[in-house]
Each structure stands twice: as C-alpha cells, then as structure tokens.
Amino acid sequence: MSLISVTSLSRVFDVSKPWLNRVLERRPKALLTAVSEVDFEVAPRSTYALVGESGSGKSTIGRMLVGLLTPTSGEVEINGVNLATEQDADKVDAIRSDIQMIFQDPFASLNPRWRVRDIIVEPVVARGGDATGLAEKLLEQVGLSALDAGKFPHEFSGGQRQRICIARALSSEPKLIVCDEPTSALDVSVQAQVLNLMSDLKDNFGLTYVLISHDLTVVQHMADRIGVLYLGRLVEEASPEDLFANTKHPYTKMLLEAAPRMDGFGREATLPEGEIPDPINPPTGCAFHPRCPLATDVCKAERPKMRTINATRVACHLAE
C-alpha cells in the first residue's frame, strides 16, 4: 500500500480585491488555481520529488500533504487516512505525529530565543513524551555535537541550522518528512552535504521523503520518482533514469536544458524561455502551449489527459 495517495488534488485561492474596491472598479472575483487535479502515489521508504518553476504549486501541495492547508477538492490520504475529513481524533493525531516538514530557510524555522535542545525536543514535549538525552543523541545523528544542545540558533552556520531543523523533525520519529527546498538557501558546497545526510537518515530511520525543489539536478540522485509540475498540474512523472534519458514532455526537456550540467558545475542556470502564464487566467488547452516549440492546434484547444507510456506518466498530446 502507498504511504501517500493523492487523488485529483486541487487548491484555489481567492485573490480578489476587497469587496468595495471590486464593486467600485466593477471587477469580478479573482480566483487563482494553485494546484489542479494532481494525482500521485508515494511508496513507503521512497523519495518522491516534486519539481517545477516558481509558482508551479509545489509548496501548496507540500502544505496540503502535511495538513497545513485544506484542499479545495480532491484528497490526500496518508496511510489510508484523509486528514481533512477523518472524524476519529486519535487517528488524525497519530498520523500527524508521523509527518514532519522541513522548510527552505532554516533560520526562520528556529526560534532564536530558544536553546537548540528545547527546539529539537519541542514536538516530543508537546505530546507529553520523555525527551531525556534525546536532543544530544539526535544532534550527533545529524553530524553535530551533543555539546551544541545548550547553544542558540545564531551560533550556527546555515548548513548547521538546517541540520538542527532535521534533528527537530526526527525527534517525533516520523514516517514521512516533506522537505520544501531544503538546500536552496545554502551554499553550493554545503548543499551536497545536507542532501547526503538526508539520504543516510532515510535509510537509518526508514523514512519516506517528499522532496520539493525547483532544481532537477538536486533531486536527481535522491528521488525514486520525480513529478514535474507546470502551472499547478502534473505534466510528467517518471523515475529519474527515464526522466533524464527518455524525457517525454517538452516542458521537462526545457527544464533539463536550463539545469546546470555536472561538467559545468556552479554555472548559472538559464531560465526556461518564455513567461509562466498568469494562474488566474491560465491558457486554454495545454497550459504549456504558449511556450511549447511543438504546440499544434489540438494543444491550444484540448487539455491533454495524463497517459502512461512504459513506466512514465505524461500529460502531452504529442508524447510517444
């Protein structure tokens, strides 16, 4: 059974101006569809990566997975439990303690007035658990020292702070960690170290990761499946091998061409050509058609359905 099952998940935000402005300016309500009819499954102890440009809906999906946001429609089930509709409070509580989230900015997620020990054990203490010696043990497991437990967050570098966030996430012995751009605020040299640590911890703790990133090269070596998002929709999903060697969607090809290659490590990535359309007024048919070099009349008129070709899922009229 899948640990995560996402079915036709959508999230719409009301981004209208205040009522009076709307009336005076004669404007209709503005609804922004951040996530639209997304489906995917994540197997236990695997890593599922969600990749796409800024605004493609990655964080919104991440926040719905952990229950920070409720879906407008569709479902998220974690171990068979739908957090948005489950009535049994004990079941919801048990699932919630199985899920943790790590954010991009390790400084913003750590309370600057708390000692590292208190930050790390807070999820355990909040549930009335015994946290004796736990912070020290976890600090060592994330490559820091037990002596760091008495320090404050400002005494650490960015990479060390992200390690503290990881230790905190691990303290409640979660099954699933949703990692939202966990390394993009870090120096390139530190990024690989944090990703390696995450890989090791995954094996040691039997974790499942949902890894959110705008950078395909970051997720390439960690992910078992990669889902590529464009304007809130999943456009391609495949194993890293298939996605890189046998790319099916023109948008994924564009993302890969924009990514810095290993031989040019450190080179600035060039952004994919063309502008991302306005999510309040998305294009007709395939949302990617205005930027797609291969677009035909059918792409302008009809939204492509998700199809499975070999082991790849792809939403493109032209994919073979």
Ligand SMILES: Nc1ncnc2c1ncn2[C@@H]1O[C@H](COP(=O)(O)OP(=O)(O)OP(=O)(O)O)[C@@H](O)[C@H]1O
């Ligand atoms: N609370 C909100 N209210 C209104 N619009 C929102 C809200 N949260 C997200 N959005 C919009 O939803 C769309 C998707 O945003 P989201 O943050 O999920 O994308 P993302 O792929 O994670 O991008 P980034 O990498 O920039 O965080 C964007 O157009 C964003 O402006």
